[in-house]
Amino acid sequence: MLGKLIKYEFKATGRLLLPVYGALLLMGGVVNLGLTLQGKLPVLKFAQGVLIFAYVALMVAAFALSFFVVISRFYKNLICDEGYLMFTLPVKAGTHLLAKTVVSTVWSVGTCLAAVGSLLLMGAGHGIISQLPDVLRAANVAMKGELGMGMSELLLWTLFTVLVSLVVTNLMCYLSISIGQFGRGHRILTSVGAYLVLNVVIQSISTVALLVACLFTGLDFFGDVPLGQMAGFLRMVFALSIGLNVFFGGCFYAGSNFILSRKLNLE
Amino acid sequence: MNRDAIISCQGLQKRYSYKLALNGLTLEIPRGKIVGLLGPNGSGKTTFIKLVSGLLTPTAGELLVGGHRPGVESKRIVSYLPERTYLNDWMRVEGILEMFSDFYPDFNEAKARDMLARLGINLKDKLKTMSKGTKEKVQLILVMSREAELYLLDEPIGGVDPAARDYILDTIISNYSENATVLISTHLISDIEKVLDEVVFIKNGQMVLQSSVDDIRASWGISVDQLFREEFRC
Numbered sequence: 001m002l003g004k005l006i007k008y009e010f011k012a013t014g015r016l017l018l019p020v021y022g023a024l025l026l027m028g029g030v031v032n033l034g035l036t037l038q039g040k041l042p043v044l045k046f047a048q049g050v051l052i053f054a055y056v057a058l059m060v061a062a063f064a065l066s067f068f069v070v071i072s073r074f075y076k077n078l079i080c081d082e083g084y085l086m087f088t089l090p091v092k093a094g095t096h097l098l099a100k101t102v103v104s105t106v107w108s109v110g111t112c113l114a115a116v117g118s119l120l121l122m123g124a125g126h127g128i129i130s131q132l133p134d135v136l137r138a139a140n141v142a143m144k145g146e147l148g149m150g151m152s153e154l155l156l157w158t159l160f161t162v163l164v165s166l167v168v169t170n171l172m173c174y175l176s177i178s179i180g181q182f183g184r185g186h187r188i189l190t191s192v193g194a195y196l197v198l199n200v201v202i203q204s205i206s207t208v209a210l211l212v213a214c215l216f217t218g219l220d221f222f223g224d225v226p227l228g229q230m231a232g233f234l235r236m237v238f239a240l241s242i243g244l245n246v247f248f249g250g251c252f253y254a255g256s257n258f259i260l261s262r263k264l265n266l267e
Numbered sequence: 268m269n270r271d272a273i274i275s276c277q278g279l280q281k282r283y284s285y286k287l288a289l290n291g292l293t294l295e296i297p298r299g300k301i302v303g304l305l306g307p308n309g310s311g312k313t314t315f316i317k318l319v320s321g322l323l324t325p326t327a328g329e330l331l332v333g334g335h336r337p338g339v340e341s342k343r344i345v346s347y348l349p350e351r352t353y354l355n356d357w358m359r360v361e362g363i364l365e366m367f368s369d370f371y372p373d374f375n376e377a378k379a380r381d382m383l384a385r386l387g388i389n390l391k392d393k394l395k396t397m398s399k400g401t402k403e404k405v406q407l408i409l410v411m412s413r414e415a416e417l418y419l420l421d422e423p424i425g426g427v428d429p430a431a432r433d434y435i436l437d438t439i440i441s442n443y444s445e446n447a448t449v450l451i452s453t454h455l456i457s458d459i460e461k462v463l464d465e466v467v468f469i470k471n472g473q474m475v476l477q478s479s480v481d482d483i484r485a486s487w488g489i490s491v492d493q494l495f496r497e498e499f500r501c
Contacts, residue, residue: 004369011362012355077355084353088320089370090342184285262324265283266317 001091005099010106012077016069017107020062021114027055028121035126055122059115066111070104071173075191079181083266093260097253101171108166148231157238164245171252172198178259181266202248206241213240273298273417273448274319279328281314281472288314290472291328296448298416301440301462303491304452306469307499312452313350315469316421319450320347333416343371346415350422352402354394360405361390367409379412382438400431407435411442418449424458432458456492466491468498 034048078086078096086096140151147154176195183190213236274296281289289311296302304312317323318330321337332341354363360383367374383390386404394402407423420439424432432455440462443449453459460480468476475498483491 001370007369008366012357015357081351081353082355084322084347084349084351085355087322088342088345088347090339091370092339264322264324266322 001089002095002099005091005095006102009073009099009103013069013073013103013107017066017110020065021110024058024062024114024118025121027058028118031055031122032124032126035122055118059118062115063111066107067169070100070107070170071177074100074104074174075177078260079177079187079266081266083264087260087264087266093264094257097174097256097260100174101167101253104170105163105167108170109163112162146227146230147234148228149234154234157235161238161241161245164242164249168245168249168252171249171256172202175252175256175259178256181259181264184267187267198252202244205248206244209240209244210237271298272296274330274332274450276330277328279315279318279330280326281311281318281323282326288472289318289325292469292472292474294467294474294477296450296467297465298448299446300464301443301449301451303456303459303463303466304450304469305454305456305466305491305495307454310469311472312469313421314472316347316419316450316452319417320345320419343373344416345419346410346413346417347419348407348410348421348423350425352399352406354402354406354409356395357393359391359393360388363394363405363409364390367413371413373414374409375412375414378442379408382408382412382442400427403427404431404434407438411438414444414447416444416447418443418447420449420451422453423451424453424455436462456495457490460491463491468495470499 031048031051034051038045038048076082078100087093136151143154144150173195176191176198179194180187180189180191183193217232217236272295274294276295277293279289279292280287292311292315304315306312314323318325319332319337319341321342324337330337333344335341358366364376364379367379368376380390383405386401386408388397388401388405394405397405410418410420418439423439424435427435436459439449439451451459451463463480465477465479466483467474478486480491483489483494487494489497
């Protein structure tokens, strides 16, 4: 059943997001073409500025739309009228939640990959991509010398942290929307309120956790971190961030599952 | 509780924060009958149907559907038609047929296609391009094309014209599985009375009467509609 739910979830969301990815990649190609042509036609320098602006706007819109599509899909498909169909399918509420979590994660990663692909398309054929390995190698050496941590390790930590954050953000939205259904007649307002409260709670817990971690490791929470200790500090922050996010994500998932299984009240 | 009945509940209670919708409802719905769940607005009909279909959890009491507590097993044997349109608007009719086939092994796709064809509904049409009445008919066809043990129809003829009401009632009668139970919730009694075997009157979240239609006519000498008007007079 999970596979079937995922299939329909991809169908419902892909019809909106795939054209956006296509537009992003196309725009990368158009900007690339502009860069190529402006060398031959200086008048295009003005148009290039407009193109770059449109490209950046499209990039921002792609990320915003990706987030909006997965969140509004959850709301419309489970809490609105479509919920009468979905919750009468012979499937547990937790399976619905898992299907939506899997698909939203894929789209979050997909949007990032589309953005990177679009940037690479934009720079292709202008020496940017060919210079990239040398630039990264030089940055790696410089960072290792200064921070004690190489570029590749920093990138890996960052990617993993961002990925976990994306999943947890979606789960927090799902829990907020699940709580929102208790706000009879004011579901969206209640969801927004729940989201703000959850945000305050997790920020508070995260700050306290970082403070405690600094106390245990002897680092000064309020002062500057000495350069020699920077690598250790960064690893601690990343590990703490990932660990806390996994904990929060588990709580959000359990909370949503409980509400949708035991306290569902579709209007 | 009688596990042979398709629905069996004892002391069933459902409380919302603002209201006690079901107040200790005890009843049994037998297999193989068309049963009318009749009561005025706010009597608890929709709440009961949502509890049976697994959309709500009881506050107190016991409820069994086909011998199971409402959950994945009961949802396999229950075909539910809510009083609202619940289909994904962006989908085409053929897409929703595929979805029902995927999730319900008892879904008879050939029967559904035949009924849709007789209504002149194009399978390539998107649901959002259809009128409200046509969408409701598509929904009804999907629900009645399942070979379920229990059909729950919540106000299936409310808000439709008389010709459409006849079509809906004919579709219900000619398409439900022989040993299945059809539970129809409505307050439009006169239209539905002719198809009912039994009726359950519900008021303020409790059952006030359960009887066969023939017994009502024999004992009271009046129609179910007339008895309803007397029972629930304002």
